[in-house]
Structures are given as C-alpha cells and as structure tokens.
Amino acid sequence: MSFDKMFTNWDILDYLKENKFKKPTEVQEKAIPLLIKGKSLSVAAQTGTGKTLAYALPAINLIKKLEEKEGNNEENGAPLVIVLSPTRELARQVQRVIKGITHHAKCRVRLLASGESGKKIQSATNGPVDILITVPGKLHQALKKGEIAGNNVRMLILDEADQLLDAGFSKEIAQIKTFFVGPQIALFSATIPLKFEESRKALFPDVQFEELMLKGTHLIRQNIETFNIFMAYTEKQKFTVEYIQKVGRGQGIIFLNQKEHAAELHKYLLAQFPNKKFHLLHGAMTPQERKKSYNKFVKEQGILISTDISARGIDIDGLSWVLNYDLPFDSVYYIHRVGRTGRQGKPGVAYNFVTAKDEKLIANINRAIIEQDTLKIRPLELMNKSKGPAKKKAPPTRKAAAAAKRAKNVKRSPGFARKKTKR
Numbered sequence: 001m002s003f004d005k006m007f008t009n010w011d012i013l014d015y016l017k018e019n020k021f022k023k024p025t026e027v028q029e030k031a032i033p034l035l036i037k038g039k040s041l042s043v044a045a046q047t048g049t050g051k052t053l054a055y056a057l058p059a060i061n062l063i064k065k066l067e068e069k070e071g072n073n074e075e076n077g078a079p080l081v082i083v084l085s086p087t088r089e090l091a092r093q094v095q096r097v098i099k100g101i102t103h104h105a106k107c108r109v110r111l112l113a114s115g116e117s118g119k120k121i122q123s124a125t126n127g128p129v130d131i132l133i134t135v136p137g138k139l140h141q142a143l144k145k146g147e148i149a150g151n152n153v154r155m156l157i158l159d160e161a162d163q164l165l166d167a168g169f170s171k172e173i174a175q176i177k178t179f180f181v182g183p184q185i186a187l188f189s190a191t192i193p194l195k196f197e198e199s200r201k202a203l204f205p206d207v208q209f210e211e212l213m214l215k216g217t218h219l220i221r222q223n224i225e226t227f228n229i230f231m232a233y234t235e236k237q238k239f240t241v242e243y244i245q246k247v248g249r250g251q252g253i254i255f256l257n258q259k260e261h262a263a264e265l266h267k268y269l270l271a272q273f274p275n276k277k278f279h280l281l282h283g284a285m286t287p288q289e290r291k292k293s294y295n296k297f298v299k300e301q302g303i304l305i306s307t308d309i310s311a312r313g314i315d316i317d318g319l320s321w322v323l324n325y326d327l328p329f330d331s332v333y334y335i336h337r338v339g340r341t342g343r344q345g346k347p348g349v350a351y352n353f354v355t356a357k358d359e360k361l362i363a364n365i366n367r368a369i370i371e372q373d374t375l376k377i378r379p380l381e382l383m384n385k386s387k388g389p390a391k392k393k394a395p396p397t398r399k400a401a402a403a404a405k406r407a408k409n410v411k412r413s414p415g416f417a418r419k420k421t422k423r
C-alpha cells in the first residue's frame with residue numbers, strides 16, 4: 001500500500017514527498033492503517049525500520065481530523081496525543097521527527113523533559129499543545145501538579161514499550177494512566193520479552209490490542225557484521241586505543257555498563273587522542289550536561305562513550321559502528337545497542353570485547369540470536385577461530401587467568417585485521 005492510499009491529508013503527503021519517503025516500510029504499511037482506524041496496537045518490528053513515522057504520521061493525521069471535527073484544541077496544557085519515551089535523548093529525537101512533519105501539517109508539538117529551558121517547559125504547560133513528547137517521570141510530575149491535563153488525550157504512544165512496561169517504569173506508567181480516559185494506545189518496540197504480554201495485560205486490562213509482530217523482531221540485522229575480540233579485562237583500554245587507531249573510523253558508540261567506567265574511559269581517550277572528538281553520556285550527568293554532550297555528538301560527530309541510556313531508539317545517520325567495551329547483561333540490550341547501526345539497510349559493524357568472565361554472557365547472546373534464526377542470521381564471529389559460542393569455562397585462579405591471558409595475547413595480533421575475520 002502506498003502513502004497516497006493511507007493519507008488524504010495533503011500536508012502529510014507533502015512532507016513525505018519533500019523528505020523523499022517514497023514508500024512505506026513494512027511496519028508503516030501494516031501499522032498506519034490500523035492506527036488510523038482507531039485501533040489500539042502492540043507492534044514489534046526490528047531496529048531501524050521506521051517505527052517513529054509509523055506512529056507519528058497517524059498521530060498527526062488524528063489531530064488534523066479532530067481539528068476538522070471539533071475545531072482547534074485551545075485548552076492550555078491539554079494534549080491530544082502523548083508520546084512517551086524512556087530517555088530524554090530519544091524524546092528529543094522524536095520531537096525533531098514530529099516537528100519535521102508539523103512544519104507542513106501545522107500543529108503544536110511540545111517537549112517536556114529535564115534539560116529544556118524554563119521557557120520551553122512553560123510553553124508545554126501554559127499554552128495549547130496538540131502533541132506532547134515526554135518521559136515518564138516528568139509527565140507524572142506535571143500531571144500530579146495539574147500542569148498537564150490528561151482528560152483530552154486521545155492517543156497514548158509508548159516508544160520502546162517493552163522498557164516502559166518493565167519493572168523500572170511500570171509503576172509510574174500505571175500512575176500516569178489514571179489521568180487518562182480510555183485513549184487509543186500504541187505500543188512500539190524492537191524487542192518483546194516473554195513477560196511483556198503479562199505486563200501489558202496488567203497495565204491495560206480493558207484495552208483490546210491488535211498485535212503486529214513483524215518478521216525479524218529480536219534479530220540482529222543481517223547487514224551488521226559482528227566481531228568478537230577476546231582479551232583480559234585489564235587490556236580493554238589498550239585495545240580501545242588500538243581499535244580507534246586501526247578500525248573505528250567515523251561516527252560510533254562505545255558502550256560500557258557503568259557510568260564511572262564510562263567517565264574514566266572518556267578521560268583516558270581524550271588524553272590519548274587530543275585531536276579527536278569524544279563525547280560522554282551517562283545517567284549521573286546533569287540534564288544540561290547530557291543535552292550538551294549528546295547534541296555535540298550529533299553535530300560534531302566523533303565517538304560517543306555511553307551507558308545503556310543510548311542503547312535504544314537513537315537514530316543517527318552515518319553511525320557506522322558500535323563497540324561493546326563491556327557486554328550488556330541482557331541480550332535484549334545487545335540487540336538495541338548494535339541496532340544503532342545498520343539502519344534502513346545500510347551496513348554496520350559491531351565489535352565485542354570479550355573477557356573470560358564474559359563467556360557466559362556472550363554464549364547467552366549467541367544463543368539468543370541463533371535460536372531466533374528465522375532469517376538465518378550468522379552466528380557471531382569469534383576471534384579465536386572457534387565458530388560457535390565460547391565454550392571454555394572461565395579460568396578459576398589468578399595463575400590460570402594469567403596463563404589464559406598469555407595464550408590470548410598470541411592470538412591477538414589479527415585482532416582488528418578485518419579481512420581475516422570476515423566470513
């Protein structure tokens with residue numbers, strides 16, 4: 001189905017034409033008509049397949065229809081559509097996408113997130129707003145204070161829905177929900193954990209969801225090449241330097257599990273490469289620091305050193321590699337992290353630093369990928385020439401670890417020689 005058949009609104013069609021979105025992606029083709037019909041929807045589709053427009057276009061279409069029927073929405077701080085995102089970086093990105101559309105199809109889009117200026121926040125709460133893009137904590141606060149009214153909300157969109165329905169956020173979402181009166185619900189994600197349906201039922205017991213589970217959900221995209229590099233934990237910094245010298249050209253993200261380690265690596269790399277651009281992002285930075293650092297990464301390019309707050313949703317054209325300095329504890333996060341590259345069919349590369357204590361993790365990740373092999377995804381490449389997941393047990397003693405390290409050093413040299421590791 002073409003965009004012309006989905007939308008009658010000329011402004012939306014103009015936007016699509018001007019931005020050269022010639023035809024809908026699969027998720028857009030399937031989700032948009034259902035959302036336009038007013039159905040509540042639960043969608044799973046791979047990273048980088050255009051989920052943002054799949055909800056943003058019908059949301060704006062709805063606002064335009066309401067405008068025709070009911071006139072302009074003049075109530076202050078009473079949005080018709082709310083988009084919730086787990087992080088403010090993603091919320092800002094979604095706002096930019098939606099602003100691109102409303103440049104054509106005029107409506108009032110506001111962002112409510114920490115790190116924004118007081119003026120911008122006021123315009124979200126004190127003036128009329130059609131689409132509010134926000135994060136759970138900030139929205140909950142604003143609803144409680146009566147700065148935002150929920151009674152006008154017709155469509156509630158959860159981007160990265162599995163994370164929002166997960167333990168960390170679900171209580172807040174349950175509270176937020178009580179401010180709304182039966183809006184259409186749209187849940188979008190690239191990963192659907194086993195307990196997702198249960199959480200969804202608990203949070204939205206009265207909502208009848210249509211489900212869209214697209215082929216390839218949970219899979220690492222086939223256009224992402226993966227390399228595992230074995231090393232001792234203490235060698236990680238040194239290998240990062242080597243990686244940047246030999247392979248890590250252009251824009252990329254280095255993921256670490258802990259904010260302190262991210263800050264430390266950032267400092268170390270700045271000292272090693274005074275002429276390169278490194279940006280830092282983690283949850284202990286102030287909202288202003290976060291905003292500044294992330295914007296610089298988008299504008300000036302270079303390398304972002306980050307925790308999992310950048311793992312989901314971030315869409316940067318030209319981001320060509322991801323380096324897992326630490327492996328994530330959860331294979332779901334692995335899928336999101338490497339899904340920052342290889343978007344819309346472009347090539348991408350993922351490198352994993354694997355230490356002895358990561359063997360279980362990498363085996364889990366490999367298994368998660370292989371078991372969902374409906375697209376015949378290649379298993380991860382292993383640097384030590386074995387083809388399957390790492391099987392050796394972690395060395396139990398320090399002496400054994402040192403021996404293992406020496407052994408690995410021998411095999412280290414082809415570490416970044418891509419030709420040799422490419423299949």
Ligand code: ADP
Nearest residue numbers: 021023024025047048049050051052053315344
């Ligand atoms: P997801 O949320 O599924 O990870 P995004 O919504 O961030 O993916 O979109 C990924 C990229 O695909 C964006 O840069 C977007 O501009 C582009 N894109 C979206 N829809 C289309 C389309 N119909 N045709 C071409 N490119 C598209």
Ligand code: MG
Nearest residue numbers: 051052159313
């Ligand atoms: Mg997305």
